[in-house]
Every structure is written in C-alpha cells, then in structure tokens.
Amino acid sequence: MGVDKIDLKKIKNGKANQIVFSETLEKLASKDRDIIVVTSDSRGSGKLVSFGENYPQQIVEVGIAEQNLVGVAAGLASAGKKTFAISPACFLTARALEQIKNDVCYSDNPVILVGISAGVSYGALGTTHHSLHDFAALRAFNNIIIVAPADNFETEQVVRLAATSKKPIYMRYGKKQMPLLNENNTSFELGKGRVISEGQDLTIIANGETVYPAYLATKKLEIEKGLKVTVVSMHTIKPLDTALIKKLASNGKPILTVEEHMVNGGLGEACASYLMQNGFTNPFKIMGIPDEYTVTGSQIEIFNHYGLSEEGIYNACIALNDRQNNTN
Amino acid sequence: MTEKALKLKSVFLRKQILKYIYSAKAGHTGGSLSCIDILNVLYNSVLNVDPNDFKNSTRDRYIQSKGHCVEALFVTLADRGFFPESALETLCRYQSHYIGHPTRKINGVEQNTGALGHGLSISVGEAIAAKLDQKSHRIFTLLGDGELAEGSNWEAFLSASHYKLDNLYAILDYNKQQITGNNSEVMNMNSIKDKLESFGWAVREIDGHNLIQLETNLNSGSFRKGKPNFVIAHTIKGKGVSYMEGNLKWHHGVPSPDQYALALNELNEAEALI
Ligand SMILES: Cc1ncc(C[n+]2csc(CCOP(=O)(O)OP(=O)(O)O)c2C)c(N)n1
Ligand SMILES: [Mg+2]
Numbered sequence: 212m213g214v215d216k217i218d219l220k221k222i223k224n225g226k227a228n229q230i231v232f233s234e235t236l237e238k239l240a241s242k243d244r245d246i247i248v249v250t251s252d253s254r255g256s257g258k259l260v261s262f263g264e265n266y267p268q269q270i271v272e273v274g275i276a277e278q279n280l281v282g283v284a285a286g287l288a289s290a291g292k293k294t295f296a297i298s299p300a301c302f303l304t305a306r307a308l309e310q311i312k313n314d315v316c317y318s319d320n321p322v323i324l325v326g327i328s329a330g331v332s333y334g335a336l337g338t339t340h341h342s343l344h345d346f347a348a349l350r351a352f353n354n355i356i357i358v359a360p361a362d363n364f365e366t367e368q369v370v371r372l373a374a375t376s377k378k379p380i381y382m383r384y385g386k387k388q389m390p391l392l393n394e395n396n397t398s399f400e401l402g403k404g405r406v407i408s409e410g411q412d413l414t415i416i417a418n419g420e421t422v423y424p425a426y427l428a429t430k431k432l433e434i435e436k437g438l439k440v441t442v443v444s445m446h447t448i449k450p451l452d453t454a455l456i457k458k459l460a461s462n463g464k465p466i467l468t469v470e471e472h473m474v475n476g477g478l479g480e481a482c483a484s485y486l487m488q489n490g491f492t493n494p495f496k497i498m499g500i501p502d503e504y505t506v507t508g509s510q511i512e513i514f515n516h517y518g519l520s521e522e523g524i525y526n527a528c529i530a531l532n533d534r535q536n537n538t539n
Numbered sequence: 540m541t542e543k544a545l546k547l548k549s550v551f552l553r554k555q556i557l558k559y560i561y562s563a564k565a566g567h568t569g570g571s572l573s574c575i576d577i578l579n580v581l582y583n584s585v586l587n588v589d590p591n592d593f594k595n596s597t598r599d600r601y602i603q604s605k606g607h608c609v610e611a612l613f614v615t616l617a618d619r620g621f622f623p624e625s626a627l628e629t630l631c632r633y634q635s636h637y638i639g640h641p642t643r644k645i646n647g648v649e650q651n652t653g654a655l656g657h658g659l660s661i662s663v664g665e666a667i668a669a670k671l672d673q674k675s676h677r678i679f680t681l682l683g684d685g686e687l688a689e690g691s692n693w694e695a696f697l698s699a700s701h702y703k704l705d706n707l708y709a710i711l712d713y714n715k716q717q718i719t720g721n722n723s724e725v726m727n728m729n730s731i732k733d734k735l736e737s738f739g740w741a742v743r744e745i746d747g748h749n750l751i752q753l754e755t756n757l758n759s760g761s762f763r764k765g766k767p768n769f770v771i772a773h774t775i776k777g778k779g780v781s782y783m784e785g786n787l788k789w790h791h792g793v794p795s796p797d798q799y800a801l802a803l804n805e806l807n808e809a810e811a812l813i
Contacts, residue, residue, distance in 0.1 A: 276689055508634060
C-alpha cells in the first residue's frame with residue numbers, strides 16, 4: 212500500500228463530499244420510505260433540492276429554526292423513521308446543542324445529524340458561520356458517534372452505515388472537491404481509522420478536509436527529506452480508534468494531528484488524552500485553528516494562514532522530526 | 540434630507556451594493572436591495588449617530604439582525620463617513636475586517652450578527668438598559684421574514700412587551716422570500732400583524748420602499764406608550780434591478796459582467812427620472 216498508488220489526477224474526478232452525501236441519500240431513499248430528511252431552509256446548501264423534488268413525502272421543512280429541526284428529528288426518529296437532520300454545522304451544533312444533548316443523545320433517539328459546510332468552509336462569512344467547536348462540544352456528550360469523512364468514498368460509507376444506525380450520529384463535511392485518497396483500502400468501519408499511506412518515521416492523524424494536504428505533505432517529505440510517513444484518516448473521532456493509535460505510537464516516533472477545528476477539545480486532544488494516559492511520550496503536536504479571533508478570508512486562506520496546508524504540515528513534520536532527533 | 544435627496548441616495552446606495560458585491564464576488568444581493576431604503580432612511584433621517592463619535596452613549600442603536608445583508612449596511616456606513624469607502628475594496632478579502640457579516644471591528648457596527656435570530660434579544664437588552672439609565676435614545680433592529688421562524692425572536696417579543704419597551708423599534712424587511720422559496724411555502728408566518736399584536740406590540744404596516752412613509756413612521760415616536768414598536772415594511776427582494784426582483788436565485792448571487800452593466804443601466808435610468 213505505497214503512497215504512489217494514489218492517482219493524483221483523481222482530484223479532478225473528486226466531488227465535494229456534500230454532493231456525494233445527497234446522491235447517496237437519494238439512492239437510499241428511493242428504496243426506503245422510512246428515510247426522512249429534515250431541513251431548516253437548508254436544502255439548497257445541503258444539495259437536497261433534487262431530493263425534495265423526487266421525494267416530497269420524505270422531506271420535512273421547518274424553516275430557519277435549528278432547535279425545532281433537531282427536536283422534530285428526534286420525534287421522527289423516536290417514531291421509527293431513519294431521520295437525517297441537515298443544517299450548516301455551525302448552527303446545528305451551536306444553536307441546537309441542547310436539543311442534541313437531551314432529545315437525541317440522552318433520550319437515545321438515533322437521529323443522524325448532518326453538519327454541512329463545516330469547519331471554515333464558509334470562509335469570509337466569518338465566525339458566526341464557522342464550526343470550530345463541534346467536535347469538542349459533542350465529544351462531551353455520551354451516546355453519539357462523531358464522524359468527519361475525508362473523501363467521497365468515506366462519505367458514501369458513512370451515509371450508508373448511518374441509515375442503519377441504532378445510535379445517534381453526527382457527521383460533518385465541507386464544500387471542497389475531495390480526491391479519492393486510497394483506492395486500495397476500501398474497507399470502512401465507523402470507529403476504525405483508515406490508513407492512507409504507511410511509513411516508519413512519523414505518523415499524521417488527520418480528518419475531514421485536512422487529510423488531503425497532509426497526504427500531499429508526506430509525498431514531499433519522502434521525495435525531499437527521505438522521510439516515510441504514515442497518514443491516517445481518523446474519520447471517527449468518537450469512539451476513537453485507540454487500538455490503531457496504540458499500534459502507531461508504539462515505535463516511539465513523532466505524531467502530528469491535523470484537523471479543521473479549534474485546537475481545543477478536538478481530534479488532537481482526544482489522541483493526546485489516550486497517549487498520555489497510556490504512557491506514550493512520542494513527540495506530539497496538534498495542528499488546528501488556534502484559540503484566537505480567527506483570521507478572515509476564504510477557507511484556503513485560513514488554512515494557509517494557520518499552516519493547515521501542504522507546506523505548513525510539511526514544516527510541522529520536519530520540526531517534529533528534529534525534536535525526535537534532538538531527544539535521541 | 541429632502542425626498543428627492545433621499546431618493547437619489549437610495550439609487551446611489553443600490554449601485555454601491557452591486558459594485559462591491561461584484562468586486563468581492565460574493566454577497567447577499569436580493570436581501571440587501573430589499574432593505575436598503577430602510578437603511579437609507581435610518582442613517583440619513585432617523586438615527587442620532589455621529590461617525591466621529593460613534594461610541595457616544597446617547598446614540599441611537601441600530602442592530603442588524605439579518606446580518607447577511609451586510610453589504611447594505613457597509614455601503615450606508617461608508618457613505619455616512621464611518622470609514623473610508625476604499626475600505627470596501629477589501630470586502631471578503633484575506634485579513635480584512637470587512638467580512639460577509641457585520642462585526643464590531645468596524646466603526647459604526649453595533650453588534651456582531653450573522654446567525655439569524657440574535658439581534659432582537661440583544662436589542663431588548665439595550666432597550667432595558669436605556670430605561671434603567673433613563674436615557675432617551677432609541678433602539679432599532681432589522682429582521683428578516685424567514686428569520687422570524689427562529690424561536691428566539693418570539694422569546695424576545697414576549698420580553699419586549701413584558702418590559703414595556705416603547706423605545707424599541709423592530710423593522711421587518713417583509714420581502715416574503717427566503718433561500719428555499721417563498722415564506723408561505725417554507726414556513727408560513729400568517730398573519731404577522733395579528734401575532735405581534737397578540738404579543739403586545741404596537742404594529743404599523745408600511746411600504747418599505749416608500750422613503751417618506753419610512754421616515755414618517757420611524758420618526759413619529761413610540762406608536763403606543765408602553766408598547767414596543769413593530770414596523771412591517773413590505774418590500775421586494777432584489778428591488779431596483781428588474782431581473783433580480785422576486786427571483787429566488789438572487790438571494791445570494793454575483794452578477795456577470797453583462798448582468799452588472801444591465802443593472803447599472805436600469806439604476807441610471809431610475810436616477811434620471813428622479
Ligand atoms: C441561525 C441561522 N440559520 C441559518 C442561516 C443561513 N441563512 C442566511 S440568510 C438565510 C435566509 C434568510 O431569509 P430572510 O430572513 O427572509 O432574509 P432576506 O430574505 O431578507 O434575505 C438563511 C437561512 C443563518 N444565517 N443563521
Ligand atoms: Mg426574506
């Protein structure tokens with residue numbers, strides 16, 4: 212499973228994960244009348260206009276009312292409907308947080324919460340429209356699976372599995388076209404990290420739209436520095452694949468986490484908690500959006516500003532590798 | 540301002556909205572055009588605000604709850620001298636404070652908005668504080684009709700009448716459309732007037748593109764002593780550009796070069812007739 216197996220030309224063929232989401236859901240809904248979509252003036256941004264036209268009996272519109280969206284979805288799920296509640300991740304997981312906590316998680320109503328245009332996908336629309344808190348907020352709730360698929364393959368798998376889930380799920384993704392990351396690794400399980408490439412010198416654990424720049428950085432590291440890097444798409448943040456983390460950490464080599472989320476309380480801190488409590492002292496760094504007034508600009512500009520880019524991740528890997536060599 | 544001057548100003552501000560949406564390649568076009576007459580009248584005939592002393596505690600407050608129509612606010616503030624117009628060349632650019640929603644980093648902006656259904660509660664707080672301090676300034680809030688589905692508005696409607704906030708003016712940009720479709724199809728609001736009256740508000744219904752009606756009603760003082768004031772301003776989304784008017788596609792949308800030229804032509808013609 213070498214890094215060369217990925218055909219970078221595929222980036223041209225990649226779709227935005229949100230398109231894959233709606234296409235998959237429409238396919239499933241055509242065969243299953245119990246699939247219900249709930250929207251809050253969000254069907255356009257959710258790419259569900261065609262769903263609404265083709266399956267008018269399977270879509271419930273609540274208007275711009277995210278709290279009502281989640282509450283109504285909880286009721287539908289309680290009545291046995293396979294319910295997908297769709298709204299921009301920022302509003303879904305902030306405005307309706309208490310509905311998620313009480314009506315979905317605590318009451319065990321297996322709603323599939325779908326956060327669209329997650330992270331900083333909305334770019335220059337600013338902080339009101341960014342979701343950099345959602346992993347942290349939802350990780351603090353019992354009884355919810357949290358997933359951030361990286362590519363089209365993972366997105367499709369999550370939607371299919373979610374439709375049969377007996378447990379609440381939160382999935383979030385962005386708007387950018389995403390290339391297929393590893394065409395050889397086609398196994399997918401919620402709660403099991405997907406290995407994109409393997410190497411012995413360093414490990415990157417990333418999720419969502421940051422996996423791709425991380426992967427590009429490792430190609431460059433191999434060519435320019437001879438460093439071989441393992442890249443994992445840790446699509447499921449909760450439950451975390453600690454068995455895989457344990458295996459990866461056991462060589463003592465540096466670990467870098469990358470996420471489109473604030474550095475507080477997300478994937479990185481989840482990994483750190485596991486590593487620390489289990490005696491691992493690998494050089495370790497969390498990359499994400501720092502705890503400050505987020506710089507303004509497009510998603511790409513924000514990524515570049517905070518080093519969530521091929522170059523930024525490349526530099527972070529070199530720094531971590533130096534740290535490893537200095538402590539040896 | 541005279542009626543003629545106000546009318547000329549409205550056309551100018553519409554052109555400015557289009558200019559900066561066109562240059563930023565982003566923006567909420569339809570909703571900015573539907574509320575610009577309201578902003579024009581507020582900032583040029585109603586609000587007691589001083590661009591050079593914005594933080595003065597006696598100022599009237601304007602809180603734009605429908606924050607997505609930030610272009611309307613920015614061009615109005617620039618025209619009133621709150622900041623140089625050249626700042627708008629950075630709209631939505633890297634490291635600019637002029638982003639796609641109002642932020643308090645900018646002189647003249649009262650509150651950070653963008654998530655719908657927040658502005659009215661903040662306005663209630665401002666209005667209560669003014670009463671506590673026995674200050675006579677007024678608080679104005681602009682709401683979207685789709686936005687009214689957010690339950691927080693109805694919580695704020697209750698508290699505004701409970702606290703008899705007759706210093707509070709909520710203005711509804713009633714363009715009858717939101718992103719997905721007409722309000723009536725997405726989430727029916729009928730009848731807003733009855734609902735607000737039953738919540739204890741004094742309600743007036745006006746033409747939100749008639750500058751004199753806007754001016755008269757917003758400057759009239761409280762509509763009924765002890766009641767918060769609600770203005771249903773009937774508007775047209777995309778007002779002023781024929782191909783945008785009432786067309787859902789222009790909720791957010793950037794005109795092509797041809798469309799931009801066409802829009803400017805129409806506005807120039809309208810200007811010539813004033
Ligand atoms: C809490 C929240 N939910 C969703 C959105 C996304 N959104 C932005 S504008 C808009 C439609 C607003 O419609 P309306 O209030 O009628 O405004 P207008 O027609 O004046 O543009 C939506 C759903 C948001 N900004 N905030
Ligand atoms: Mg509207």
